[in-house]
Amino acid sequence: MSTEEKNGGPSHTIAVLVENKFGVLAKVAGLFSARGYNIDSLSVGVTQDPTVSRITLVTRGDERILEQIRKQLSKLIDTIKVMDMVREDTVQREMMLVKVAAPRSARAEILQIVEVFRARIVDLSAETLIIEITGDDGKIGAFLELLAPFGLKEIARTGKAALSRGPKTLKSTKG
């Protein structure tokens, strides 16, 4: 199943520049939980300006809810900028580690899938493999679908990172 249309409408990626201070992430997360909005994934990291962090979050809802989310995020005192990351105009990637059951008999087939998806094997044991893969929603979803029949033991995903294509940037106009 694609992540597009589970419950609560299509998914959207939003990038937020915030002050790089403790407590800011809690406020952003609190805003979502207080209003009952979904967060599908969230990733945070410092930017080229060490006083500014970038949060990339994936959420879900109709246009009215999305507008509220945008407005509520903009209203936080520590928010510097909010931007919709529209799929067509942005590059979006996520990294996933997946541990899959891999008895000797199944290895060849798994290795073939890994090859086709340009994923990497990063750990190997008698019964399992850990595979690292980077991609957009579609790629990661398809990869998981193909691995599922072998038995997915554990999955860890980083959450999405997204940048606009071309010279356009999400500038922080601080100070």
Add this chain to the structure above:
Amino acid sequence: MTKYNWLIKDVRQIQGVIREAVRVATGGRPGPVLVDIPKDIQTARTEYNPQAPVRGPLPAVRQMPEPDAKAIEKLIEAMERAERPVILAGAGIIKAGASAELAQFARHAQIPVINTLLGMGGFPGTDPLFLGMPGMHGTAYANFALCECDLLINLGARFDDRVTGKVSSFCLKAVIVHVDIDAAEIGKRVKTHIPILGNVRDVLRSLNQQVRPVERRAWIGQVEAWKRDYPLQYGWDGSVKPQYVIEQIQEITGGDALFATGVGQHQMWAAQFLRFNEPRAFVSSGGLGTMGFGLPASIGAKFGRPDKEVWLIDGDGSFAMTLVELATAAMYNVPVRAVILNNAFLGMVRQWQELFFGKRYSHSHYPTNPDFAKIAEGYGVKGFSVRDVDQVRSVLEQAADHDGPVVMDFHVNPEENVWPMVPAGAGNDEMQLAPPAPESAR
């Protein structure tokens, strides 16, 4: 709860943070902030630097841009087309200091004005254009006007659910205009046709320069007929009626006083039966429903405006929560006139239990309330206890003349209800004007 908060870890941050705190609290949509100063910082030493740096202009509290002239133009066009316009004026008017601008606008354009609970005092309660409060315990004529209007101009009200009732039946015939300083409030609950982001005072000033005077005989006539035919009312049965006590306070003060309240039925009656004639004359807690707010708020109001008479209209339940503040009133001899409309019930809860829970009065009855007059005397504060309607006026007059704090414990009809009422979850068009007929009479 706060708009923002700080934890100070280095004494040298204090000056900058305090300046920033004031800026955040007062900038954009105002709101409370908290600065946490730990014990070690409180006792540390530092140099005072009047030029201590403040963080740059924060995006969320930057000065508002000028309101969009095109949107204002749209509003003016809508006003020219409208036959039945109504203004819904909220707390934003008071926060913006825009009462004079609102009065000029409403009178010039001949548009009736409804005030939210927290907007009370933003428009003179005695003006013929005033329609009182909307929504759950609003006046019948305000709710009729909301249901029938073809243009609703919301000036600094956040379309709270107590105001709108069921959103899907709110102002169905109207073009909806929303002026607010907080973008997140516009379109949040009610679909808005003409959004205007900005300070409502700037918007009103711009409107006042452009609006042409008009006559609206038919609509104003209709509204006046509703006011005449469906006034606020209550029955007589020989008991002390809480609404009557408030009417007497209104007569004695002429509305020229500050009024604080607790939370509950008494608060609704105060909003319905008092006529506030200036902004900030009504000191009441809104959606947060802070019982116990009244007494401390009234003491604070008197310190803030020593030139004004200050009355507290409180419930027995609310008063009990913070009555220890009588010590403060006594210590500084603060002349607040505390009126307790004592129904020996958490009345607002009881009303819901009566109407929606088959009269199962669970944990709302307090027959063991203390003698509040005696408690007052215990603090060295003058106390009155009133059980007889005929004493109401004279006790209020004595209190008004007393040089110091007074507590008046009025034993009112215990099962009086607040009418009209829009039941929770219903639309304003489903307002009940008066008690439903008893089962047997149906």
